[in-house]
Amino acid sequence: MSKKRKPIVAVVGRPNVGKSTLFNSLAGSKLAIVKDMPGVTRDRLYADVSWLNYNFTLIDTGGIEPDSKDIILSQMREQAQIAIDTADVILFMTDVRQGLTDADSKVADLLRRSKKPIILVVNKVDNFNKMMPDVYEFYNLGIGTPYPISSSERLGMGELLDEVVANFDESAMEEEDDDRPKVAIVGKPNVGKSSIINKLAGENRVIVSDIAGTTRDAIDTEVKFNGKDYVFIDTAGLRRKNKIKEELEKYMIVRTVSAVERADVVVLVIDASEGVTEQDAKIAGIAHERGKGMIIVVNKWDLVDKNDKTMNEYTRKVKETLSYMPYAEMLFVSAETGQRLNKLYETIDMVIENHAMRVATGVLNEIMAEATALQQPPTDKGKRLRLYYITQVSVKPPTFVIFVNDKELMHFSYTRYIENKVREAFGFRGTPLKFIIRERKDQEK
Numbered sequence: 001m002s003k004k005r006k007p008i009v010a011v012v013g014r015p016n017v018g019k020s021t022l023f024n025s026l027a028g029s030k031l032a033i034v035k036d037m038p039g040v041t042r043d044r045l046y047a048d049v050s051w052l053n054y055n056f057t058l059i060d061t062g063g064i065e066p067d068s069k070d071i072i073l074s075q076m077r078e079q080a081q082i083a084i085d086t087a088d089v090i091l092f093m094t095d096v097r098q099g100l101t102d103a104d105s106k107v108a109d110l111l112r113r114s115k116k117p118i119i120l121v122v123n124k125v126d127n128f129n130k131m132m133p134d135v136y137e138f139y140n141l142g143i144g145t146p147y148p149i150s151s152s153e154r155l156g157m158g159e160l161l162d163e164v165v166a167n168f169d170e171s172a173m174e175e176e177d178d179d180r181p182k183v184a185i186v187g188k189p190n191v192g193k194s195s196i197i198n199k200l201a202g203e204n205r206v207i208v209s210d211i212a213g214t215t216r217d218a219i220d221t222e223v224k225f226n227g228k229d230y231v232f233i234d235t236a237g238l239r240r241k242n243k244i245k246e247e248l249e250k251y252m253i254v255r256t257v258s259a260v261e262r263a264d265v266v267v268l269v270i271d272a273s274e275g276v277t278e279q280d281a282k283i284a285g286i287a288h289e290r291g292k293g294m295i296i297v298v299n300k301w302d303l304v305d306k307n308d309k310t311m312n313e314y315t316r317k318v319k320e321t322l323s324y325m326p327y328a329e330m331l332f333v334s335a336e337t338g339q340r341l342n343k344l345y346e347t348i349d350m351v352i353e354n355h356a357m358r359v360a361t362g363v364l365n366e367i368m369a370e371a372t373a374l375q376q377p378p379t380d381k382g383k384r385l386r387l388y389y390i391t392q393v394s395v396k397p398p399t400f401v402i403f404v405n406d407k408e409l410m411h412f413s414y415t416r417y418i419e420n421k422v423r424e425a426f427g428f429r430g431t432p433l434k435f436i437i438r439e440r441k442d443q444e445k
Helices: 019-027 069-086 102-113 128-141 157-166 193-201 245-262 278-289 310-321 342-355 361-374 412-426
Strands: 008-013 046-051 054-060 089-095 118-123 146-148 182-186 205-208 219-225 228-234 265-271 293-299 329-332 387-394 399-404 434-439
Touching: 008 019, 008 069, 008 245, 019 046, 019 054, 019 089, 019 118, 019 157, 046 157, 054 157, 054 245, 069 089, 069 102, 069 245, 089 102, 102 128, 118 128, 118 157, 128 146, 146 157, 182 193, 182 245, 193 219, 193 228, 193 265, 193 293, 193 342, 228 245, 228 342, 245 278, 265 278, 265 342, 278 293, 293 310, 293 342, 310 329, 329 342, 361 387, 361 412, 399 412, 412 434
Parallel strands: 008 054, 008 089, 089 118, 118 146, 182 228, 182 265, 265 293, 293 329, 399 434
Antiparallel strands: 046 054, 205 219, 219 228, 387 399
16 A cells, blocks of 8 residues: 655744744644653754644744844745745745735745745734734735634634645655665765765666655665665755855754655764764654664764774763664764775664564563563552553554553653563664553453
8 A cells, every 4th residue: 555645834934923833832732742752852843733634744944033134035035945845735924913024925926936835824813803804914915815823822723724734635645655665864964974875876876856746855866785675865965055054954954854754764874073963863853753763874984093992982972862762773884985884784674674573462461571570560659550461553663552550650761661671572673662551440351
């Protein structure tokens, strides 16, 4: 069966029109799920939203520092361009209190020409009766019907979301049935992502851009190695001259999200001389939250002065910074000399296999029984946690449901203990595991 790609909805708009409030109110309850994940910094750059039977990723195209009118305009154009390149639907956000501005009209022209579905959102409409005449003014942008909302009061959200999902093109979301492993090569600019892909691809490379008619900044490279096909998704094709570096980093994250979304395995390339930077940690966090297989490739290793302890020291440091993904595989390579690059294929194969591994229920329950015998489940106010049953419900990443007598008693640390026992038995190297805790009352047993 063909796999559905998650649509991407991008938000474009001037500073202070309420983009982040919109994010927070739409992402709402989603944020609670991620809060017990140590180490992941939460920049509201993207959010997973579900509405009716649709799931999509909402992306903020990057904040603008209001400096002067021309800077705002040039940066909005840049944002609009990114939205046009990466999104399936674009939300163009305006503010009823500030009214129509010159920048709005100029960006509207750019968006209109893109032929992408554009939804005009007029925010801060706290009173629909009184403010409708002000909303109608936005018809002048020529983008169609303005949708009045108040993201702080959560008014008008339903109509807006109905319109968003009505604009998804079902056929474009269907990704052709493609079993080839998809590997996203991500990382900061200039760490050697392209050189690694070029080296891996050698002579037999085919560049496949324009998948299913969507333009994306990621370039897909098909490579055959030892008779197997791989697709490398490269996020590197982004080097506009004259761009301010910080801005670039924000945009990198947006592009990384869409590349990670499509991949099975993420290869994070870091520069050996720099170690893990905050930007790297952010990118790794995206892959972790999305449940992707993870390989950390330390490039330019040939330039590091080494003794017999260097590699262990370095590994320890990286694992410390990325403490929430102890499962990540690590490789030390040099794209320049080709050192250890062929090991990357073996590692990718192993991680892909683990990412899609299924474990029989019987065996899982034996492991769980043994684990609970070794270390008693916690008690609270005289009540002891009981684990009844564990079963694997899906793969990519491997996801398990554990039935217990009381969810509150199943602490994060005990879940992690069970996870470690499962990993000891099956390896699962390079892939995150997900555990869902469900309650089952004693009488149901």
